[in-house]
Amino acid sequence: MINTSIKPLHLLFLVVCLPIQVVIAAEYNVHGILDFRVKHINSSEQGYLTGGQGKLGLGDGVHFSAAQIGADLSVSWDNGLSAHGVFNAYPEATGDGESTALGLTEIYLKYRSLPNTAGYRIQTKAGLFYPEISLENNAYAWASKDTLDSSTLNTWIGEEIRVVGSEIKLTRLGRINGDKYDLSFSATAFINNDPAGALLAWHGWAVSNRQTLWNEQRTFPWFPARQGGQKLAGQADKSDPFLELDSRVGYHTRGEWKLRGKGSISAGYYDNRAIPYKVVDGQYGWRTRFYHLGTRWRLSDNLSLTAQYLSGDTLMQSQAKEDVVNNDYASGFVALHYNWHALVANKKHKSTLRVEDFSVTDNDKTAGDDNNENGQALTLNHSYRLSKQWFLSAEFTVIDSHRPARAYTGQPVDLVETQWQFATRYFL
Amino acid sequence: MLKHSLFFRFFVIRFSLLRFGLPIFSVLIFTFASTSVQACTKEDPTCVQVRVNNVKNQPLANMVVYLEPLANQAVPQQNKTVEISQHSKSFIPYISVSQKSAKVNFVNKDDITHHIYSADSENKFSFKIRSGETDSSAHFNHAAEIAMGCNIHDWMSGYLLVVNTPYFAKTDLQGVASFTLNELGKYRVVVWHPQMRAKNNRMIIEKKLSNTEITTFTLQKAMDDIPVQKSDDFDFISDY
Structure with missing residues (x-):
């Protein structure tokens, strides 16, 4: 007969072994990216990353760099819980590059339930993470999948938009409901993104693969309103985008419709709900709100499309609640990806053509701080998969922009910049 | 300065799985392929064949056919x-x-x-x-x-x-599924496919089976699309 009573020894066994059971079920993963590049840039003397007026990360000349060393670490348990940490290093490039930076870009806990009988699944996330906006930066460590540099839209997301918060996402799976589409809706409540909008105002839209690290401050070009006695004299030299200044919770919501095997359409809205006249140690609250639309679509076996559009506003005020910076902004891109397997008979070659349009409209009357700009960019990328993990890429970018603020430092208001990049990227 | 070498070493070591469980090293696998049941011939007295045609009366492959005994026939x-x-x-x-x-x-x-x-x-x-x-x-x-x-x-x-029932098979390229039965007699013949647009994704005929007559099903509606189990070709997608 089976004896079902629990004896002390059994209890000891349970107490000792149950935690071990939890450990057993854990799976540790280390992923990442190594990205080595040589660039030839025809632009301003200095790129935007070092406070220059160029729209590219680096200025004029030839540069060698490890453009990204990223590690994407995770541990996941069988019960649906996982913990993630993403670290990125940006070693100093030759030429006028910024100094080496290394740090954390995301760290969060995630729980994903199994779908229930009705086909609904809940996912929650808590920690430091990107709100789900970019359709380009979905490779490990937030690297851009199809191009070396992200679009202006997502370069900005990587620079100024990051949240400490919690997200809940509900997905209705079509597979279980006899539908060909999945629907999902997510809502995030967050803090620590109050100064977002400052860098977009002061260097405009830019193109690179650089993400701001947690606790990192970023520089921007000089302009007359920063001088003593002027309206922005109180602004710190560098902007620290991931601060909580006013204890007000912001939010992001997003919905997505995904048609099986074809593509997806998504829309979202972000509002940091910052108090615009709040200032702490030279860091202002910027009330930044925008909506974003996106689609990924498989047009044929060889041809697919990614497109995104983002538009919003930002407001920063003096302590007397007068508008100091009041901007509207928009950026959108359409990218076509072509797989050459029909012609080359393998899946190793892929090309991407991306066209972009971007603008900032300055609505305030602050002297010596003109934030207006508009421009277009075009990027051509060809990538070859050398082996399972190694990729070789060549990428050409041209940006044509009109930015009156460049005159403050004696740079041409109208500027056409070009960049050639050759890269080898290794994904782990 | 970055400690490149240390970082790199840390980076390339892939802790893929911590497996403390008991791995099963020797598992004998008898693979069930789509044509597991040997096609039998009319000369075989207990050979029955079922054919499935699409709405245009053309043979339809990969449809599941199974036979359930209705006259207490013994099934192994x-x-x-x-x-x-x-x-x-x-x-x-x-x-x-x-x-x-x-x-x-x-x-x-x-x-x-x-x-x-x-x-x-x-x-x-x-x-x-x-x-x-x-x-x-x-x-x-x-x-x-x-x-x-x-x-x-x-x-x-x-x-x-x-x-x-042990009598199940998928139709071949000719739309035919063949079964060697232990006993003939009355069976429920069922054709099933998750994308068949019919009640319960099934068509059913109950009849006495013989080796001289092929049981034929013709779909009333076109099949739904079979879901494409395909994602992006890129292998290094983070789960954002």
Whole structure:
């Protein structure tokens, strides 16, 4: 007969072994990216990353760099819980590059339930993470999948938009409901993104693969309103985008419709709900709100499309609640990806053509701080998969922009910049 | 300065899996292929054939056909182990069939982890399966139609049809499924496919089977699209 009573020894066994059971079920993963590049840039003397007026990360000349060393670490348990940490290093490039930076870009806990009988699944996330906006930066460590540099839209997301918060996402799976589409809706409540909008105002839209690290401050070009006695004299030299200044919770919501095997359409809205006249140690609250639309679509076996559009506003005020910076902004891109397997008979070659349009409209009357700009960019990328993990890429970018603020430092208001990049990227 | 060498070493060491469990090293796998039942011939007195045609009267392959005895014919229990593999982030085969109580092995042939599940209330199961592992923890002891997914890769979709008979097969390119029966007599002949647009995704004929007459089914409606178990070709997607 089976004896079902629990004896002390059994209890000891349970107490000792149950935690071990939890450990057993854990799976540790280390992923990442190594990205080595040589660039030839025809632009301003200095790129935007070092406070220059160029729209590219680096200025004029030839540069060698490890453009990204990223590690994407995770541990996941069988019960649906996982913990993630993403670290990125940006070693100093030759030429006028910024100094080496290394740090954390995301760290969060995630729980994903199994779908229930009705086909609904809940996912929650808590920690430091990107709100789900970019359709380009979905490779490990937030690297851009199809191009070396992200679009202006997502370069900005990587620079100024990051949240400490919690997200809940509900997905209705079509597979279980006899539908060909999945629907999902997510809502995030967050803090620590109050100064977002400052860098977009002061260097405009830019193109690179650089993400701001947690606790990192970023520089921007000089302009007359920063001088003593002027309206922005109180602004710190560098902007620290991931601060909580006013204890007000912001939010992001997003919905997505995904048609099986074809593509997806998504829309979202972000509002940091910052108090615009709040200032702490030279860091202002910027009330930044925008909506974003996106689609990924498989047009044929060889041809697919990614497109995104983002538009919003930002407001920063003096302590007397007068508008100091009041901007509207928009950026959108359409990218076509072509797989050459029909012609080359393998899946190793892929090309991407991306066209972009971007603008900032300055609505305030602050002297010596003109934030207006508009421009277009075009990027051509060809990538070859050398082996399972190694990729070789060549990428050409041209940006044509009109930015009156460049005159403050004696740079041409109208500027056409070009960049050639050759890269080898290794994904782990 | 970055300590490149140390960082790099840390970086390239892949802690892929911590496996303290007891790995099963020797599993004998009897693969159930789509044509597991040997095509029999008319000369065989207990050979029966079933043909499935599409709405345009053309032969339809990969349709599941099974025969359930209606006259108390004795049916043997098959000892076949069904293998459902996860390969290229898809279920292969898309449709598996097993006799109830048969062993079902899930085999992960990818280099990543999958999280296989069924959300069906009566046949709920889920397990994570690491690269290269075989899992046979799920038991299927009654007839059921089980839709399976992967909770990591939502596009993955597979079916396991559990039947109460050893007589099951998928139609070949000629749309024909053949069975060598132990006993002739009256059977329920069922054609099933998850994308068949018919009540319960089935067509049913009950009749006395013989080796001289082919039972033919012709679909009343066109088949629905079979889901494409395909994602982006890029292998290094982070789960953002």
